[in-house]
Amino acid sequence: MDAEELNLLSQTLAKTMAATPSGPVLCSALNELGWREMLAETPDVAVPLVFRLLGETGAHAPLLADVTGTGTLPYAGGSWVSWSREDAEILPVRRTEAGTPLSPEALAAGRRAAGWWLLGTGRAMLELARAHALDRQQFGKPIASFQAVRHKLAETFVALDGASAVLSAAGTGELPALLAKAAAGRAALLASRHCQQVLAGIGFTSEHSLHIHVKRVLVLDGLLGSTRELTAEAGRLVIDSGAAPRLIDL
Amino acid sequence: MDIADFRAGLRAWFTTHDLTPPPAAPADVGAHVAQLSRVRRELWDAGWMRYGWPESVGGLGGPAVLRAILGEEVAARDLADSGFFTLVEILVPTMIDYAPPELAAELVPKLLSGAEQWCQGFSEPGSGSDLASLSTRAVPQEDSWIVNGQKVWTSLAQYSQRCVLLTRTAPGHGGITAFLVDLDTPGITIRPLRTMDGAEEFCEVFYDDVVVPSSRMLGQPGDGWRVATDILPYERSTCFWHRSSFLFSRLDRLVGEAEEPDAGAIGSAYLSLYTARARCRETVRRFDTGGKLGPETSVDKILLQTAEQELFDSARDLIPGAVELDDESPWRQEYLYSRAATIYGGTAEIQRNIVARRLLDLGKEQ
Secondary structure, three states: OHHHHHHHHHHHHHHHHHHHHHHHHHHHHHHHHHHHHHHHHHHHHHHHHHHHHHHHHOOOOOHHHHHHHHEEEEEEHHHHEEEOOOOOOOOEEEEEEEOOOOOOOHHHHHHHHHHHHHHHHHHHHHHHHHHHHHEEEEOOHHHHHOOOHHHHHHHHHHHHHHHHHHHOOOOOOOHHHHHHHHHHHHHHHHHHHHHHHHHHHHHHHOOOHHHHHHHHHHHHHEEEEOHHHHHHHHHHHHHHHOOOOOOOOO | HHHHHHHHHHHHHHHHHOOOOOOOOOOOHHHHHHHHHHHHHHHHHHHHEOOOOOOOHHEEEOOHHHHHHHHHHHHHHHOOOHHHOOOOHHHHHHHHHHOOOOOOOOOOOHOOOOOOOOEEEOOOOOOOOOOHOOOOOEEOOOOEEEEEEEEEEEEEHHHHHEEEEEEEEOOOHHEEEEEEEEEOOEEEEEEOOOOOOOOEEEEEEEEEEEEEEHEEEEEEOOOOHHHHOHHHHHHHHHHHHHHHHHHHHHHHHHHHHOOOOOOOHHHHHHHHHHHHHHHHHHHHHHHHHHOOOOOHHHHHHHHHHHHHHHHHHHHHHHHOOOOOOOOHHHHHHHHHHHHHOOOOOOOOHHHHHHHHHHHHHOOOOO
């Protein structure tokens, strides 16, 4: 797929996600657009694109099950959740009995996908906060002109770009996927905190869409291992092997 | 030369050429400089130091990424101070792009081969973040320019033969002019500055009626700001790759030395460093395939400086006392030096200003 085709596909997907009710309806719409074929044939293109766009558009659909092969997924703290196909504002995820442990490959694939979803969600929040900062006037000027506000948005941008690099480097393998989910979770949690602060009062109301992204980040972070758990797991791995795997070479 | 061949050949060469530095105190800059010269000379004689540089300055050609790999292998073996080793990255491109070709051909090999050290005279007491306000004056006089003023934070000036110097020749950004100045010229006084890590790396350099031949001008009058900003892509690609490699070697050392390494802290330091490395690889590759680097490299800078300080903070936490009680511990000097990571090369605040203005398009500050 060349850059132009990819761009066209990206626009079609984004439009569909924005115009279709989240949940099973969106799932059907994406299947009609060839989601499952894309996943089977070009997962390296399909997963980053579709999950990032879910985040950026604020839509949701039960696509993680297609990636991991199961709708019952491990969650932070050794618990389990299942993905119900019901419509829900945040994410239709609820606690459930322990399921079958995922294969290492399925777990890695799920973490990469959740990572891209977190990244897209972070970007959606940054865009909301950026627009608000430029629009909102206090003391006779846009709050975007105040350095304290600018630096919060800048730090969010940096964290998300860093996570994007880690996700892009997570082609195959378990540790790269673990690190990618951790980096994306860390960046999205930071984005939640900073964007909530910049959006201030309006962002605290349920009339503004920020809260949906914030709550979704909390759930996505817990799925397949939280940032805190994954970071500690990476740390144990480094300690046990006595050196930090570089993984990335020129 | 192919990247993989270069790396394999270099690694093989290192197995038969032991360049391990003799023991020296961590803050003994003189010893580091002597070791640096030795490493450069050996690498030059064997050819490794010449790859990635054009033949016009004594190089053997090939992509700049070969220099990034050389720096990584040097850092991995702790053969030379990574900051010093990487100085050529911000000096040689200036010479290639701005010096008269015969001057570059004559002098650059002396730097690359370790025969000479050079430094960079940019910052002034009154011009730190606001570098373009610099006031060291150069006034034309026949075939020369007369320089008066004061520089500060000039790394290794006391060990250097030459300096890339920014001067004021007219008002504004377009009134800055660069010269390559011989530091043994009469009128130059160098005073090393001791920093909080106990080292004397940086210097104040005073210029009193220093006569610089016009033939030593880099570019044209007024090109100085471009000379300064053109360095950025090299600093933000090859130099950062060297630095991240050095930091990885310190993370390995920390894991080996900590008696009760905390998985959360080690994992977090690893994640930060890995993130900086992933980003840096994207940048190095983009630059290597002809891409233009710009304000987006402030992202790289923030990721790397944050990772560096987190790593040394963790070292202090996990090897209790090494930083504050053990005078001879390398952790002490390196921890203290890392405090400057958010200051040099454009402060953390300036980087965030650039991200806000240029990447997020937030308009002007109030």
